Amino acid sequence: MAKGKTISVYFCQNCGYESSKWMGQCPGCREWNTLTEELVNQKTPVKSAGAASVREALQPMKLSQIALGQEERVSTGYEELDRVLGGGIVPGSLVLVGGDPGIGKSTLLLQVCRNLSAELDLLYISGEESLKQIKLRAERIGSFSDRLALLCETNLDLIAGVLERQKPQVVVIDSIQTMYREDVSSAPGSVSQVREATGVLLKLAKEKGIAIFIVGHVTKEGVVAGPRVLEHMVDTVLYFEGDRHAVYRILRGVKNRFGSTNEIGVFEMSDQGLREVKNPSEVMLSGRPRDASGSVVACSLEGTRPMLLEIQALVCKSNFGFPRRTAAGTDLNRVNLLMAVLEKRAGLSMSASDAYINIAGGIRMNEPAIDLGIVLALASSFRNRPVGEKTICFGEVGLSGEVRAVSMPRQRAAEARKLGFAVCVLPAVCMEAVQEMEGIRFVGVSNVKEAMDQIL
Ligand code: TYD
Ligand code: MG
Numbered sequence: 470m471a472k473g474k475t476i477s478v479y480f481c482q483n484c485g486y487e488s489s490k491w492m493g494q495c496p497g498c499r500e501w502n503t504l505t506e507e508l509v510n511q512k513t514p515v516k517s518a519g520a521a522s523v524r525e526a527l528q529p530m531k532l533s534q535i536a537l538g539q540e541e542r543v544s545t546g547y548e549e550l551d552r553v554l555g556g557g558i559v560p561g562s563l564v565l566v567g568g569d570p571g572i573g574k575s576t577l578l579l580q581v582c583r584n585l586s587a588e589l590d591l592l593y594i595s596g597e598e599s600l601k602q603i604k605l606r607a608e609r610i611g612s613f614s615d616r617l618a619l620l621c622e623t624n625l626d627l628i629a630g631v632l633e634r635q636k637p638q639v640v641v642i643d644s645i646q647t648m649y650r651e652d653v654s655s656a657p658g659s660v661s662q663v664r665e666a667t668g669v670l671l672k673l674a675k676e677k678g679i680a681i682f683i684v685g686h687v688t689k690e691g692v693v694a695g696p697r698v699l700e701h702m703v704d705t706v707l708y709f710e711g712d713r714h715a716v717y718r719i720l721r722g723v724k725n726r727f728g729s730t731n732e733i734g735v736f737e738m739s740d741q742g743l744r745e746v747k748n749p750s751e752v753m754l755s756g757r758p759r760d761a762s763g764s765v766v767a768c769s770l771e772g773t774r775p776m777l778l779e780i781q782a783l784v785c786k787s788n789f790g791f792p793r794r795t796a797a798g799t800d801l802n803r804v805n806l807l808m809a810v811l812e813k814r815a816g817l818s819m820s821a822s823d824a825y826i827n828i829a830g831g832i833r834m835n836e837p838a839i840d841l842g843i844v845l846a847l848a849s850s851f852r853n854r855p856v857g858e859k860t861i862c863f864g865e866v867g868l869s870g871e872v873r874a875v876s877m878p879r880q881r882a883a884e885a886r887k888l889g890f891a892v893c894v895l896p897a898v899c900m901e902a903v904q905e906m907e908g909i910r911f912v913g914v915s916n917v918k919e920a921m922d923q924i925l
């Protein structure tokens with residue numbers, strides 16, 4: 470253990486806020502009971518700021534002086550993942566893959582290793598599973614080339630040594646919560662360990678040009694040091710989300726220094742690992758009921774890709790004084806707001822009705838463009854009148870009941886046409902954008918009342 474005075478510091482396990490004393494509520498993120506004590510070695514501050522010769526040699530550069538080689542990106546073998554990464558793996562990048570335990574992070578990265586092992590040297594370091602367990606998983610996934618090496622180790626100083634010797638091009642660290650550095654006295658998984666360990670990996674990635682994937686578990690309570698604290702250190706943050714019991718998993722880009730965020734990749738868990746879903750709209754709409762009231766197809770835009778989804782609503786008379794409202798897959802507050810808009814602006818009296826909203830397929834969508842879909846699904850269920858099977862809608866709904874413009878209406882309409890929809894209900898202001906599109910009828914609406922009159 471390194472020399473130096475050990476002091477106790479309190480870290481918020483949710484946001485990484487640092488304090489010298491314990492507090493019930495974290496001043497940083499306002500969460501309760503998240504501060505825990507960690508022992509930290511106080512390092513003696515370095516007094517000299519480098520030798521005089523080094524100081525003089527330090528030269529800032531002009532942008533025009535920096536030479537850029539051909540930008541090289543390595544495809545992961547999965548289009549869905551490449552898109553989220555901004556076009557493939559950038560050498561020397563540090564990528565965090567976060568998600569609930571059991572969602573499929575290890576499986577995904579092992580599959581990426583399989584795809585890459587044909588042409589790159591890889592190292593998969595696991596602190597969670599034994600070599601035998603990894604082998605068992607690998608057997609289900611498929612055949613691997615011998616350029617993939619495995620290592621079960623949690624000591625980061627030893628791992629750094631292995632990386633210097635072996636010089637792999639891509640490394641997977643599964644998971645950051647199990648890694649530790651000897652000179653940090655707190656337990657693996659604590660904020661200071663996670664932060665220090667990421668610092669070491671960052672340095673290795675940048676100096677040696679190794680692309681490193683870090684797995685980070687997130688728990689809802691933020692009990693284990695959430696990867697939140699390292700989001701700002703890494704280049705790219707991807708979250709793997711979805712219900713553990715549903716087959717569809719969504720990989721979402723949250724931060725990306727090499728591409729746009731908001732892109733998603735869709736995967737499906739099977740008995741042979743994860744499979745790409747290249748046509749999510751088709752999959753989300755499969756098994757849709759025919760001529761059922763309360764079922765409406767809406768279009769949400771995820772990054773650059775339009776995705777069609779089925780919104781289901783069930784509105785029925787409440788047996789209690791206080792009606793029940795639930796929303797699965799979207800924001801309940803938004804649903805409550807839209808119900809209030811319907812009541813006030815379209816005269817549907819739903820205050821004595823229970824309402825249940827569900828986005829089919831077990832995925833979460835929060836884009837405001839699905840507002841019109843939610844409103845029409847609620848109205849359709851309330852009036853018990855089905856919406857046409859070949860009708861699709863999108864548009865944001867405002868508090869006065871107006872239907873507002875959304876981005877990229879043309880792309881959304883094109884996706885709907887591709888899947889055989891015949892009628893598209895959209896904000897009237899977006900009509901110009903879709904003017905000469907053929908094969909689909911457009912209905913421009915300016916408020917929810919108009920939409921209901923046209924469709925129901
Ligand atoms: P895992 O990748 O270990 O999740 P994480 O690393 O995010 O904790 O495993 C996810 C789940 O997937 C696990 O419960 C078992 C399941 N699974 C399959 O259904 N099929 C498969 O082929 C594999 C490898 C896993
Ligand atoms: Mg795992």
